[in-house]
Amino acid sequence: MGNLMSINGLRKSWTKHRQLKRPWQAHTYIAIDIETTGLDPINDQILSIAWVPVKPPMILIGEAQYHEFCIGSDVDLQQSPTIHGLTKAQLSSGGDVKKVLKDLEDKLYGCVMVCHHRSLDWSYLRYNGLTKNLHFEPLGVFDTLSYEKNKMSFDNNCQLNNSRLTLSACRSKYGLPNYTSHHALDDAIACAELFLAQATKIKPFNEKLGFLLKQSR
Amino acid sequence: MDIERFLTDCPPFDELTEQQRTWSVNQMQSTYMNADNCNEIMRDCSPALFIVRSGVFDLKGKDGTLVERLEQGDLFGYPSLLSGRAIVNTLQCIEDGIVYVLPQVAFDKLRNQSRAFERYFINAHGERLLTERRGKTAGYDDYDWTEQRVEDVIQRAPISLASDTTIQNAAQCMSENGISSILVVDSDQLVGILTDRDIRNRVVAKGLGFNVTVAAVMTHLPEFVFAHRSLLDALTTMTANNVHHLPVVDEQLRPVGMITATDLIKQQRSEPVYLISSIYKSTTRAQLVEEAQKIPQYLNSFALRVKQTAILGRLMASLTDAMTRQFIKLFEAENGAAPARYCWLAFGSQGREDQTLSSDQDNGLLLTDGLTESQLDWFRRLGEYVCEGLHDCGVPLCPGNIMASNPECRGTQQQWLARFERWTTHPTPKALMYCQIFFDSRAVAGQQKMFNQFREAVADIGKNEFFIGNLALLVNRISVPLGLFNRFRTEDVKQGERIDIKRYGIALINDIVRLYSLHQGLTEPSTAQRIERLQESRLISERDRQSLLEAWQFLTQLRLDHQLRVWHTDEPKNAIDPDSLSTLSRRQLKTAFKIIKQAQQGVGLKFSRQGY
Structure with a gap:
């Protein structure tokens, strides 16, 4: 047991272990979408971020958050992409990224993060956590893309083509409507809906959270 | 978002x-x-x-x-x-x-x-969704003068006198009342009309004495209009006969008032009258056909101006009526006047006055007994002439050959009644289909009285419970789509999945309303009028009548909008694509289907026990 594992850490790990054994419906999920200037969290920047809480079976649209950031100081506010009316007041300047991510840190604590394509969103959060001294500690991450990929390779044992795994391609498999915009808020909600569709189909209906997370690695 | x-x-x-x-x-x-x-x-x-x-x-x-x-x-x-x-x-x-x-x-x-x-x-x-209207669909005029009934416009009680009154007394009566025309009535029946012009042209100008009786100078048996008809009908009759005064009568043909061209001009806002009158003014067959070519375009612009498109079904029927009468006139000009009394009958959609741009002809001839071979031949040639003419005017020939050009569709009252009798007592599928067309009849030209007699006899035959029961079964055989997007519910037409709103909507309502009307012995052909008259029936509630009427109006409107849009294309004329509808229209269409389904079950319960 050494000094790596404090009593606090042990308690956390034990709590988490217990949480993972509860049915997935008993948890709160935060579906996230991050729009960035590129794929590299070190050199690229976050343009906008949106999240929406899910308390199965409901997606709490009214509690959704959307933030858009100006990049650098020479960008004219007028030219930034049109912002959804709901969130006009929430337009943040670059300096507020930390404040927004701090909110998200609070939100994610004890909840399950949901995203489509974990490696991108999660790596941005981790990098920003390191540089801004934030600790994103969700109970786990459910990746709707990985879940679908695992399910397909299990079902057909076939070569997977990435175009069949985009958010809208996955959604259409569940008969979910096609949202045409690429707005972080729509994508976060779209991802939350996809997650509910995927999870609702799992048998038995009250499967443990741990099982779900395993299926989406 | x-x-x-x-x-x-x-x-x-x-x-x-x-x-x-x-x-x-x-x-x-x-x-x-x-x-x-x-x-x-x-x-x-x-x-x-x-x-x-x-x-x-x-x-x-x-x-x-x-x-x-x-x-x-x-x-x-x-x-x-x-x-x-x-x-x-x-x-x-x-x-x-x-x-x-x-x-x-x-x-x-x-x-x-x-x-x-x-x-x-x-x-x-x-369940009043069908009354929802959106301002955004625009173009609706809140007021449609042609839709008003004659009885709502005539203002005063009928002013009339007996035919043995002297001209002087008549003139005194007219000036006391400040009117330019007066009804001449003997024992409750309209016998003539006397106008200022008659007094000028037929009395004063000819130098007759003031003691001459009205009977000697009046117009005998004038054209008239029923009180429950619309102003459009009054207008049509005036234009067709070139008169400016029309006696108004109730259903027992008792005079209730007079309507004049001035009354109409007062009500006028938009006027389909020009088209109708240009049809009546055509002096040759070619000219008439040319006028008829303008109808689709005209309807298109007219449709935007009227509130209720039910009026358009009636306008189409009025136009077909006008063409029919004009063709008869042209035929008579070449072949001499009709050798005997007769009545030109309209059936089906023209009879019901819910005709559309794609409705085909349904017509026939009611003849008197004992005609000679050459007289019969005159009517044969009339039938052929008119049906061909209508075809050239864009009213398609009837694929089922229900046309006056077909000898089967020319008959005496006795012959017609024998056919009705056969259909009702031996209700084969084909016979029942005929009934859905032939029971919706109207007189277009010739003797109205002859028609009334015929129509009442037909109504008696239609009351047969065994027959009504079989029609009710037939109505229930069609399965109404309650959803719009489910594959198996929509008709697979070549352009994709569509819903035939005529077959599953309008025609079914017509059928349901006809059932109640047959049972009640009504003689009105139009579905809207029948629904109104059915307030006398104990079998259908006020609420159900209202719902059916709203569903019918909604579907008629929807079909017309669709037809105007696809008129010059290959698109099906009665089948619509549910995806092309606004959300409100989709909900309304479903509401309409729901109403029809309930009504269908209603007639099933009420009537079908008597059937097979």
Whole structure:
């Protein structure tokens, strides 16, 4: 047991272990979408971020958050992409990224993060956590893309083509409507809906959270 | 944001301000419903307004019968929001999907803030959705003068005198009352009309004495119009006969007043009269055909100006009537006057006055007994001449050959009645189909009295319960689509999945209303008029009559809009693509189908026990 594992850490790990054994419906999920200037969290920047809480079976649209950031100081506010009316007041300047991510840190604590394509969103959060001294500690991450990929390779044992795994391609498999915009808020909600569709189909209906997370690695 | 965009096309949210809509999005939750969880979610969230974003769900009543098929853009749960009663319906999931949930508190707040929002749900709850109209669809004139009834326009009690009155007394009476024409009535029956012009031309100009009787100078047996007909009908009759005064009579042909061209001009706003009168002014066959070519284009512009498109079905019928009369006149000009009394009959859609641009001809001739071979031949040639002429004018020939050019469709009252008798006592499928056409008849030209006699005899035959029972069974054989997007419910026409709103909508309502009318012995051919007259019937409630009428008007409107849009294309004329409709129209179409289904079951219960 050494000094790596404090009593606090042990308690956390034990709590988490217990949480993972509860049915997935008993948890709160935060579906996230991050729009960035590129794929590299070190050199690229976050343009906008949106999240929406899910308390199965409901997606709490009214509690959704959307933030858009100006990049650098020479960008004219007028030219930034049109912002959804709901969130006009929430337009943040670059300096507020930390404040927004701090909110998200609070939100994610004890909840399950949901995203489509974990490696991108999660790596941005981790990098920003390191540089801004934030600790994103969700109970786990459910990746709707990985879940679908695992399910397909299990079902057909076939070569997977990435175009069949985009958010809208996955959604259409569940008969979910096609949202045409690429707005972080729509994508976060779209991802939350996809997650509910995927999870609702799992048998038995009250499967443990741990099982779900395993299926989406 | 997607949800906001979706709500912009989702009545009644489209009536909210942008701010109110955004606010309501913030009050909503979204959920994924499937067979396992849909009832639980509905129970747990109620009372709330549910909005179907995707998927298909059947809403079932307490007894398990289908209340409504819910599809994209449909709303449910509001009856319990409005009434405060618990939800008793259950859901059956046909296809999983996303459903938005708006809780009671938010719903109530929106109701308080927006009258349009409130009104929509009050209407929907009272199954009055078909009365919802959107200003945005524009072009509606709130007032349509041609739709008014003659009896609503004639202002005073009829002023009349007997035919043995002297001209001097008549003139005195007219000047006392300040009128330019007067009805001449003997023992309650209209016998003539006397106008200022008659006194000038036939008395003063000819130097006759003032003691001459009215009978000697009046116009005998003048054209007239029934009090319950529309101003359009009055106008048509005036133009056809080039008269400016029309006696108005009730159904027993008793005079109730007079309507004049001046009365009409006062009411006039837009005038289909030009087209009708140009048809009557045609002096050659070619000219008439040329005038008729203008009809589709004319209807297109006229359709935008009228409030109720039911009027267009009648206008089309009036135009076909006008063409028919004019062809008869042209034929008589070449071949001499009719050798005997007769009546030109219109059946089917022309008879019902719900004709469309694609309706084909349904007509026949009622002849007197004992005609000679050469007289019969005259009528044969008349039938052929008129039917061909109508065809050239764009009214297609009847594929079932129900036309006066067919010897089967020319007969004496006895011959016609024998056919009706045969159809009703031996109801083969073909006979029943004939009945759905031939029982909707109207006299277009010739002797109205001859027709009335015939029509009453036909009504007697139609009361046969065994026959009505079989028609009721036939009506119930057609399965009304309650959902719009489910594959097996839509007709597979070559352009894709469509719904035939004539077959599953308008024709079924016509059939249902005809059943009640046959039972009641009504002689009116038009569905709207029949529905009105059915207030005398104990078999159908006020509410059901109203619903049927609204459904019929809605479908007629929908079909007309569609036909005008696809007129010069290969698109089917009676089948519409549900995807092309606005959310409101889709909901209304479903409401209409629901009403039809209920009415269908109603006639099944009421009549079909007598059938096979």
